Amino acid sequence: MEIKVVKDILGANERIAERNRQLLDSNNVFAVNLMSSPGAGKTSLILQTIKRLKGKIRIGVIEGDVSSSLDAELVAKEGVPAVQINTGGGCHLDANMTSSALGNMPLKDIKLLLIENVGNLICPAEFALGEHRKVLISSIPEGDDKPFKYPLMFHQTDAVLINKIDLLPYLKFDAQAFSRTIKKMNEKVKIIQISCTTGQGIEEWVSWLLNQIEKG
C-alpha cells in the first residue's frame, strides 16, 4: 500500500524554530544567525559589535561549536551573557539546540541576540533557528569563488560581510566580481566590506544592524 506523505523532512525543525521566534518576539529580542566557514571571523565580529554597542543596546551571545567553550569565555569577558552550545560532533546548530540555549539566556535583559553558528557553509543553511536575520561572513583568504560553491548559503542570507578586507592588497581576490555574483544570487542582500583587525566597515555594519533591529 502506498501512502502519500508530501511532508518537508525538516518540518519538525521549522516548527521548533517558529516557537523560538515567538519566544524571542514576546521578549522583544532581535536574533541574528551568524554563519561562515571556520576562521572567517565570527567571534571577532561579535567582539567588535559588543565594543561598538556597549551602553547603547544590551547584547546576549549564543556560541555554537563542535566542542570547547573558548568562544563563550572570550565573549563573557566583555561582560555580556554568553551561552555555549557544544554540538558534540554536529556540524550545525538546529532549532532544538537553540531552544535549550534560549532557556539559559536572560532574555528579559537583552535586546539583541547574536547566535554564532558552527563554522560551516553547507549545513547551517538548511536549519532555521528562529532568527530574524541571517548574516554571512566571507573572508578574503577563502577566495572569491565561494558563492558558486555554496549557493544556498549566499542565496538565503540577508547580509554578506566581506571580512579581512585589509588583506586585499596581498591576495588574489576580485572583490567587485565577488559582490556582483552575490547580487545576482540574492538581489536584496546587503554587502559590507569589513576588517575586524583595523575596524574598517564596522561602523557601517553596526548601523545596518541597528536599522534592522528597528525594522524587526
Place this chain on the structure above:
Amino acid sequence: MHELSITQSMLDLVLEQAQKAGARGVGKINLVIGEMTGVVGECVQFYFDFLSKGTIADGAALSFTMVPTTARCRGCDKNFELKEFDWTCPYCQGNNMEIVAGKELFVESIEVE
C-alpha cells in the same frame, strides 16, 4: 554531514506516518531532493542503513527524485536550469531571477505493508 540529521528527521517522519497507517513494515521511501540543498543520496542511504536498524523501516528501499535548480528570469519571464550556478539568464543575459525549484527536501510517499 548534515545528511545525518536530515536522515534522522526523515526516518522520524516515515515511522510516524507508517504507524499512523498501522503498517507492519516499510518497503520503500520515495524522496524528493532539490539539487541546491547539496544533500547527497549516497550519504542518506549510508546513514539510513544504521539509523533504521530495529525499526519497521529497516531494509526499506530509498528512491531519490533529484530536482535540478531552476530559476525564473524576472526580466524575460523564462524558466531555465541553473548550470554551474552561472546565475545569468541564457535568453536575455539578465541577472535578476528567482529560484523556482531546487530547494525541495521532502518525503513524497512511502510503501508499507
